[in-house]
Amino acid sequence: MPQTDPRNAETVHVLAVDLPLAEAERLAADPQALSRALGGIEVDPARAEVIDAGALVGYGLSGYLTDGEGVSADAILPDEPRLDAVSGPVLLLRPRAVTAAPRPEAPLSHLGSYPLESARPAGDPIRSAAAESAAAEPSPDPAGGGGSDRRASGIAATVALAVALLVVVIVWAIAA
Numbered sequence: 001m002p003q004t005d006p007r008n009a010e011t012v013h014v015l016a017v018d019l020p021l022a023e024a025e026r027l028a029a030d031p032q033a034l035s036r037a038l039g040g041i042e043v044d045p046a047r048a049e050v051i052d053a054g055a056l057v058g059y060g061l062s063g064y065l066t067d068g069e070g071v072s073a074d075a076i077l078p079d080e081p082r083l084d085a086v087s088g089p090v091l092l093l094r095p096r097a098v099t100a101a102p103r104p105e106a107p108l109s110h111l112g113s114y115p116l117e118s119a120r121p122a123g124d125p126i127r128s129a130a131a132e133s134a135a136a137e138p139s140p141d142p143a144g145g146g147g148s149d150r151r152a153s154g155i156a157a158t159v160a161l162a163v164a165l166l167v168v169v170i171v172w173a174i175a176a
Contacts, residue, residue: 010116012071013093014061016086017050018107024050024089027107038093039103047097053086060084069094071114079112086111 017024027033028050034043053061062080065071069092076083091108095116104110 010095011113012065012069012095012116013098013102013113014065014083014111015091015093015102015104015108016111017089017091018109019089021050021052021089024091024107028091037105037108038098039105041102042099043093044097047094049092049094050089051092053088053090061086061090065114066117070116072117075114076112083111 017027019027027037028048029045031043031045034045034048035041051064053064056064060080061083062076063084065083066073066076090111093102101113102108102110
């Protein structure tokens, strides 16, 4: 699939389907038919789902979109009454399902396109004196400064390797 338009990357497109549920599900599973119904744009059928909005009694399509799909409640709010009034099959195009904004043709009709809720921390940022003092200390300069420590470590490793090699030679000589 070609590059997705960034405006559709984190967007859920909601479309009413004027078909019986079983036919709506077959449409969503057929990439060519779904592409034609969406105005000829490329679509990933793995990111498309048909749901029965009539089965969401007491919860509503708006609740399903916010709680089940992670759509921004603020974005849904103006359309909530209209979305909750839908009682037939609904096609959801999840993020990155399409490469461009859908231009639906019959049997589809656009109900809305909604961004996903941004992730926000539950509370204030965690602060600790140890983390703040560590963050305030300047990091060592990788270009200089630590060169003599590396050189000393290299010399110590070479000496240890030479001693180990000498021990192996002595043991070999005694055993032979």
